Amino acid sequence: MARYSRTEGTIALITLSNPPVNALGAAVRRTITDIMHRALTDGEVKAVVLCGENGTFCAGADIREFGKPPSGPALVPLIHDMEASEKPVVAAIEGVALGGGLEIALGCHYRIAHAKARLGFPEVMLGLIPGAGGSQRLPRLIGIPAALELITTGRLVSAQEALKLGIVDQVVDGNTIETAVKFALNVIGVCRPLLSRRLSERTPAFSVDAAAVLEEGMARVKQRARGAFAPVVCVQALRAAATLPYSRGMETEEQLINMLIDSSQARALQYCFFAQRNARKWSLPSGARWNNSKPRAVHRVGVVGLGTMGRGITVSLVKAGISVVAVEMEEKQMDLGMRAVLGMLERDAQRRGDTRPPTHLLTFTLSLQQLGNVDLVIEAVFEDMALKKRLFTELCNVCKPSTLLCTNTSGLDVDALAVVTHRRSLVVGMHFFAPANVMKLLEVVCGPHSSAEAVATAMTLGKRLGKVGVVVGNCPGFVGNRMMKLYLDQAYFLLEEGAAPEQVDQVLEEFGFTMGIFKVSDLSGLDVGWRVRKASGLIGPDVNPKTPSRWRQGCRYSPLPDLLCEQGHLGQKSGRGWYLYETPGGKEPKPDPAMHRFLQEYRSRYGLTPRHVHAHEVIERCTYAMANEGFRILEEGIAARAEDIDVIYVFGYGWPRHRGGPMFHAAQVGLATVLQRLEHYHQLHPDVPHLQPSPLLQRLVEAGSPPVHHWREHVQHLHSHL
Numbered sequence: 001m002a003r004y005s006r007t008e009g010t011i012a013l014i015t016l017s018n019p020p021v022n023a024l025g026a027a028v029r030r031t032i033t034d035i036m037h038r039a040l041t042d043g044e045v046k047a048v049v050l051c052g053e054n055g056t057f058c059a060g061a062d063i064r065e066f067g068k069p070p071s072g073p074a075l076v077p078l079i080h081d082m083e084a085s086e087k088p089v090v091a092a093i094e095g096v097a098l099g100g101g102l103e104i105a106l107g108c109h110y111r112i113a114h115a116k117a118r119l120g121f122p123e124v125m126l127g128l129i130p131g132a133g134g135s136q137r138l139p140r141l142i143g144i145p146a147a148l149e150l151i152t153t154g155r156l157v158s159a160q161e162a163l164k165l166g167i168v169d170q171v172v173d174g175n176t177i178e179t180a181v182k183f184a185l186n187v188i189g190v191c192r193p194l195l196s197r198r199l200s201e202r203t204p205a206f207s208v209d210a211a212a213v214l215e216e217g218m219a220r221v222k223q224r225a226r227g228a229f230a231p232v233v234c235v236q237a238l239r240a241a242a243t244l245p246y247s248r249g250m251e252t253e254e255q256l257i258n259m260l261i262d263s264s265q266a267r268a269l270q271y272c273f274f275a276q277r278n279a280r281k282w283s284l285p286s287g288a289r290w291n292n293s294k295p296r297a298v299h300r301v302g303v304v305g306l307g308t309m310g311r312g313i314t315v316s317l318v319k320a321g322i323s324v325v326a327v328e329m330e331e332k333q334m335d336l337g338m339r340a341v342l343g344m345l346e347r348d349a350q351r352r353g354d355t356r357p358p359t360h361l362l363t364f365t366l367s368l369q370q371l372g373n374v375d376l377v378i379e380a381v382f383e384d385m386a387l388k389k390r391l392f393t394e395l396c397n398v399c400k401p402s403t404l405l406c407t408n409t410s411g412l413d414v415d416a417l418a419v420v421t422h423r424r425s426l427v428v429g430m431h432f433f434a435p436a437n438v439m440k441l442l443e444v445v446c447g448p449h450s451s452a453e454a455v456a457t458a459m460t461l462g463k464r465l466g467k468v469g470v471v472v473g474n475c476p477g478f479v480g481n482r483m484m485k486l487y488l489d490q491a492y493f494l495l496e497e498g499a500a501p502e503q504v505d506q507v508l509e510e511f512g513f514t515m516g517i518f519k520v521s522d523l524s525g526l527d528v529g530w531r532v533r534k535a536s537g538l539i540g541p542d543v544n545p546k547t548p549s550r551w552r553q554g555c556r557y558s559p560l561p562d563l564l565c566e567q568g569h570l571g572q573k574s575g576r577g578w579y580l581y582e583t584p585g586g587k588e589p590k591p592d593p594a595m596h597r598f599l600q601e602y603r604s605r606y607g608l609t610p611r612h613v614h615a616h617e618v619i620e621r622c623t624y625a626m627a628n629e630g631f632r633i634l635e636e637g638i639a640a641r642a643e644d645i646d647v648i649y650v651f652g653y654g655w656p657r658h659r660g661g662p663m664f665h666a667a668q669v670g671l672a673t674v675l676q677r678l679e680h681y682h683q684l685h686p687d688v689p690h691l692q693p694s695p696l697l698q699r700l701v702e703a704g705s706p707p708v709h710h711w712r713e714h715v716q717h718l719h720s721h722l
């Protein structure tokens with residue numbers, strides 16, 4: 001928990017010891033409080049050095065304790081006692097000093113940091129504010145503008161930046177604890193009383209513009225927060241620091257954190273924190289798991305296809321220091337792709353202040369033969385099964401027998417590709433999201449033949465690329481796009497029933513989505529879905545001409561997006577889609593009067609009487625339809641946990657993190673309510689079978705709506721892939 005030792009005769013060394021990150025759980029707080037009291041009252045001790053075991057100072061409060069009844073001593077009195085002490089207290093910061101960890105460090109009189117240390121207040125990402133004096137001490141140390149930026153964004157700073165800002169007093173390359181001990185010996189008795197080092201005693205170093213800075217800060221966070229409370233409350237805490245004496249500021253901080261601590265948003269954000277980490281802990285029905293499966297070494301990767309996805313994947317790989325052989329079939333495409341990749345790398349290097357992008361890691365070629373020596377191939381050609389099968393067959397002949405063959409398909413059958421190869425166990429899906437060099441999500445699609453080694457290798461590679469990997473099973477659309485289809489269907493149906501694209505989007509954005517569904521569709525290009533619908537036989541020559549336009553494969557179908565595509569309205573790239581753009585390639589969507597007329601004509605053609613669609617109906621139909629499919633996905637074992645589905649939505653589809661994800665949202669609304677609303681909508685729309693509540697949802701409600709982590713226990717037949 002925390003250890004006490006004496007060094008150099010007069011220095012008390014207090015070492016936090018709570019692996020893996022020295023979080024400040026109740027037992028740790030109890031031990032440090034006792035030990036600190038001992039050190040501060042022991043007459044032989046002249047100074048104290050506080051450090052953390054195993055190269056980590058402290059990652060802050062133990063997040064698992066939030067939401068539980070409080071126990072153990074609080075941090076605030078401990079920090080006050082330390083700061084009030086007449087013996088110098090020096091923090092030796094290695095690894096991280098985050099949240100409550102940094103608050104403790106700010107209560108110390110001096111801070112020495114290792115060059116590789118990172119410091120910050122990430123509380124806002126957990127729906128909180130720094131609640132143990134951090135919101136009051138940091139602005140007194142570095143001023144309002146810098147504190148405002150750090151606290152409202154949760155951004156971590158390097159030791160060097162912390163030195164520049166004045167958060168730490170010294171940065172060391174060598175042994176931080178030894179340096180801190182020497183430092184402590186040097187300052188014993190030098191600065192008595194330690195008044196100037198006590199941040200709570202300082203008058204905040206505010207510029208005259210503090211009020212304006214806070215006002216601007218508030219406007220900025222409100223615009224960016226998409227409905228999240230915590231960033232706004234962070235600004236309120238800083239306003240208290242700017243305008244109130246320290247003790248009153250602390251009272252305000254306490255009131256504000258108490259308001260947030262039990263909020264549904266804080267719960268959702270803390271759920272996301274653990275869900276993201278749990279996603280790494282995959283397992284397969286064979287018993288193979290993340291911690292008993294060895295990934296293969298990947299030094300050289302082949303990327304086939306230099307369209308939008310292939311380019312982004314190539315850039316991600318190169319930025320992670322991995323050699324890439326990029327293959328295109330046609331010279332013109334290759335030239336375009338090569339220029340785009342080099343341009344992206346160049347801009348990235350400029351942003352980071354590097355003079356030369358790592359182009360030496362790149363080989364561009366028109367010949368698949370050059371893939372003979374790669375460890376892994378990522379196929380990123382068109383979504384055309386016949387083309388992909390030909391390619392996989394050829395790759396088998398070209399690549400060494402141990403090369404993993406991965407497909408970036410966004411929904412085609414990974415197993416159908418595996419069976420054309422002689423190395424089925426080495427085939428997995430690596431589904432990146434556009435733009436692949438930016439988006440964090442990676443679905444690792446595991447087919448029935450995929451080996452644990454292949455899954456482990458794809459997950460490890462994803463981690464090297466900075467992605468959040470989630471292992472999913474093989475079915476059309478996997479997890480993300482399978483649920484997305486139902487979301488889109490509901491959005492189209494809402495247009496048929498009377499809504500306008502901008503109205504649906506506004507409601508979704510107010511809910512917290514990064515972008516409304518129609519804006520997303522315009523951005524990705526309407527032709528993407530069009531191709532998928534053609535390939536899956538929903539449109540095209542295979543459809544019986546007698547089939548009504550609004551009816552496909554036994555259920556209601558909306559041809560709206562197909563009609564737009566037929567007119568060449570493909571979204572941003574064509575200057576027109578669900579919205580109007582100034583020019584082809586324009587980015588600024590404007591409501592399109594022609595779209596309104598088109599919808600009116602469409603409705604009258606099919607005898608649909610438009611009605612006013614309420615905001616709550618938009619949210620319920622879109623999000624409950626998604627969650628309902630999520631329950632089916634869980635039942636089929638396509639996702640191992642509800643948390644995995646939520647991670648996919650938060651990291652890949654712009655779902656607001658402060659609402660946890662579609663499954664967590666359903667749990668927060670109440671499963672019984674979701675069930676009842678789905679029944680209601682299914683009664684109104686019996687031609688939409690997907691609105692019929694899934695059997696798992698029904699069983700969960702019968703079982704009293706257990707918490708998300710227990711849902712898997714109610715899956716009846718674990719016939720699953722995962």
Ligand SMILES: CC(C)(COP(=O)(O)OP(=O)(O)OC[C@H]1O[C@@H](n2cnc3c(N)ncnc32)[C@H](O)[C@@H]1OP(=O)(O)O)[C@@H](O)C(=O)NCCC(=O)NCCSC(=O)C[C@@H](O)CCCCCCCCCCCCC(=O)O
Binds near residue numbers: 261
């Ligand atoms: C630290 C990291 C940067 C490490 O990253 P890395 O990639 O190396 O590793 P992982 O992310 O995989 O983490 C490894 C492992 O550790 C677990 N973990 C990490 N941090 C915590 C944590 N803070 N608590 C619990 N567990 C943690 C993680 O889950 C992994 O576990 P696994 O099983 O999967 O291996 C990175 O992890 C990171 O960024 N962590 C989060 C850091 C953070 O957000 N810190 C802020 C915490 S909130 C806080 O500090 C609030 C303060 O302002 C204090 C507020 C006090 C008042 C509140 C009143 C509430 C009452 C309850 C508490 C009473 C206390 C009091 O009153 O004083």
